[in-house]
Amino acid sequence: MTAQPARPTSRDVARAAGVSQATVSLVLGDKWPGRVSERTAGLVREAALSLGYRPNLAARNLRLGRTRTALLVVPALTNEFFARVYTGAAEVAAEHGFGVVLYPSPAGIGPATDPFASARAALDGVIASSMATDALDAIRGADLPLVMLDSDPAAPGAAARVNLDIADGMRQVTEHLLDLGHRRLVHLASAVPSWTFDVRAGALAAAVRGVPDAILRTVSAPLEVDAGRAAAEHALTGPGPRPTALVCDGDILAAGACKAVRRLGLRVPEDVSVTGYDDLALARAVEPELTTVRLPAEQVGERGMTALLAVLDGREPEDSELPVSLVVRGSTAPPSAAGRP
Incomplete structure (x- = not known):
């Protein structure tokens, strides 16, 4: 029977790298920053890789608790x-x-x-x-x-x-719509109680308050496409002038809003602009593609x-x-002449 080659040890790694076993332990145990130079740490890792060394994690974990x-x-x-x-x-x-x-x-x-x-x-x-x-x-x-x-x-x-700088993301969305000329906005808000959604609502309201002739209404819905569609239909068919922009708390709600616009015989963005939040894959799957906030x-x-x-x-x-960024795509445009104040 052919003898199996001996498994390399930390001593072998130390010898190959020209360092002590203690240094090998520091580097391979991720304890080296501030104690060992980057060059030495690199030498230890290279030696371990070339030798095929694998530390006994089970033993180390038991020792460290x-x-x-x-x-x-x-x-x-x-x-x-x-x-x-x-x-x-x-x-x-x-x-x-x-x-x-x-x-x-x-x-x-x-x-x-x-x-x-x-x-x-x-x-x-x-x-x-x-x-x-x-x-x-x-x-x-x-x-x-x-x-x-x-x-x-x-x-x-x-x-x-x-x-994430959630508030800044919503500010970017709102300023984009206001700069396009939108003054009748509906916030399609998530019905899920959460700090992140509270921040979005606060930032949107604050941005709209800075524009005297802008009007903001809020409707809420669970984070589901069908729920977003139903809430958007309600907002678009309610009393008073029709909103020209739907500001959604997420891309999922925005997808539902786009469906609502089409079901009512309207167009995105010619009649109603729609924005999302998150920049999920869904944002590129809908037509037109969603203007949304990209989160890293x-x-x-x-x-x-x-x-x-x-x-x-x-x-x-x-x-x-972490900063967030607005991604402008085809779902937003200036309001039509009929939708301008």
């Missing part, structure tokens, strides 16, 4: 935004030998139950996207570090926060996982706010 697993809690699995947040978090986690478990809260709103017999035994930390801090009490009862994404910065209890969802996940790793490493995490 770590599971190297993070829980990402989201309101729902059906929204592409949260899938992209997961992708960003998982990529950073994989670079550090961590895994990420994705978990939706019940029905998209309300308290999230502990998905494990003991979260403390199964997890190292929790990342929560677009949820209220008090919705996580059952999980946080395990005294795990918590990083909040897209959440109220005034709410207590988080070790770090990563937010993958970057949100990356920053969130990076912050959690900093907490677990005993470093001070950084709160951050």
Whole structure:
């Protein structure tokens, strides 16, 4: 029987890189920043790769009392935004030998139950996207570090926060419509109680208040295409002059609004302009394509996982706010002569 080659050890890596075993441990355990130069860290990684060295994670985790697993809690699995947040978090986690478990809260709103017999035994930390801090009490009862994404910065209890400049996104949308000449706007608002939607509503109202002849009405609907269609039809057929622009809290609602416009024998954007928020794949699938706000969802996940790793490493995490950008497409245009004030 042919003898199997000996599995390379950390001592072999140290010898190949010309460093101590302690240095190898620091670099491969992601403890090197501030202790080892980038050049030395690169030499260690190259040596480990060339030798095919794989650290014994099970033994290391047992020694450190770590599971190297993070829980990402989201309101729902059906929204592409949260899938992209997961992708960003998982990529950073994989670079550090961590895994990420994705978990939706019940029905998209309300308290999230502990998905494990003991979260403390199964997890190292929790990342929560677009949820209220008090919705996580059952999980946080395990005294795990918590990083909040897209959440109220005034709410207590988080070790770090990563937010998007949600208010600026809505300001960009509103200013775009006002600059086109729209003065009769309807806010097609999400019926889901959430900090992020409250911020959107506040920013929209503030921007419209700055224009004396502008009028804003609000109708709300669940985050579903059919619900958005029904709410938009109600707004477009109600008493008084017809609105010339529908400002939607999400691309899903905007898709429903576009259907409502067509069902009423009107056109987007000639008769009614429609805007979305999120820049999901859906925004390019509708015709005309949606003017919407692009959110860097993958970057949100990356920053969130990076912050959690900093907490677990005993470093001070950084709160951050990511910019968003308006993407102008075919669903917006100046109001027709009949729609102008």
